Amino acid sequence: MIFYRNNDNLMCKIFVTILQGEAQDWFHTLQPQSIRSFDELSLVFIKEYSFYCSIKKKFDHLSNVKKNLNESIHEYVKRFKAEKVKIFGCNDSITSAAFQKGFPADYSLFGELIMKEDLTLADSFTLVKKHAL
Template sequence: MILYRNNDSLICKIFTTTLQGEVQDWFYTLPPQSIQNFDELSLVFTNEYSSYRLIKKKSNHLFNVKKNPKELLRGYVKRFKAEKVKIVGCNDSIASEAFQNEHLADQLLFEELIMKEDLTLAYSFALVKKHALWDEARRADKAPG
């Protein structure tokens, strides 16, 4: 493209061949002849898509996923899993450590999590789910009825 940098119409045509999917659909919704040169195309494209850049998160981001004081355990697990799914190539041992780390305050649950020798993240989720059910049942019994 460097060879054709003075030929705006050719650069625009070449650029459009690189577009796929949703971006290509967006391009074809532009009004005909609304772009006069490659600088305009660059500006319109950047304005449309610069906010869509994804910030790549790493596994250690999961240490920032904290349980809110009034949040039910089940809700926290769901939120933690949702954050984990967003991380491409998430390291399960780091995720497991972050997940266990958040449960230090819950002594009973932490003891169970830490005492298991070959604790996988899936097993941690299952164990926490059991505690969540127990906690919800305990809260329901205490609720004024």
Template sequence: MTNISKSPFMDEIEQAEPPREFSMPYFTSFNGDRDSERHLEHYQSAMILYRNYNDLMCMVFTTTLKGKAQDWFYTLPPQSIRSFNELSLVFTKEYSSYCSIKKKFDHLFNVKKNPKKSLRNYMKRFKTEKAKIVRYNDSIVRAAFQK
């Protein structure tokens, strides 16, 4: 019982039982040195079938944390987390400095092919930069690639 009182989760979350059909998906661990929003998106995608099980979403999320991120979790005040939404908010707030900066579509026009490198290399760099764009239009992407 002393373990529960030290947990950042409310007692209802700590004491909840997982659904009978629950099977733990595979997760990449988060240790605090990567994009927290991306980790959260991956987690929510993997847990899509259980998104309505608030207690389960909270408890399983903590298993994806390791190292400094797990240490951070246990510094949260006891009984301070009531929902997965709250947990998501404090998590992204804590690790917001590691979020990748999204760029606008015009950024793609700055990606140039180096004449000394292969077309394959250019395509790889272009795709990497395209992934950083918030919203893009296919015709603009095509124009930037052809340029």
């Protein structure tokens, strides 16, 4: 990256390719076109992850993330992902169960999410996305 330090666009693109796991999930929660330079991206990233170093959340935190009545599915998924990245080493099956239980019981998709066995978090997100279309 040192070779490209004068090219902000390229630096941002290279930076994104090295992110993995929770950091990559966090990156995808950023609003489109909200970052204008690599310096700004660096600052936002450091601010986000220095916060997580001092305050760690546990798995049970996700059980408190519920879909609000006036919230769209897209907004709920985005908010859930933002909360998920605050937990280090998040177990997929526990995370998937918390996501599914975040829907109200009378929500049309709730039964379908609960009835499917071994549904990963990615599968749940895909199912919800298809339902939202």
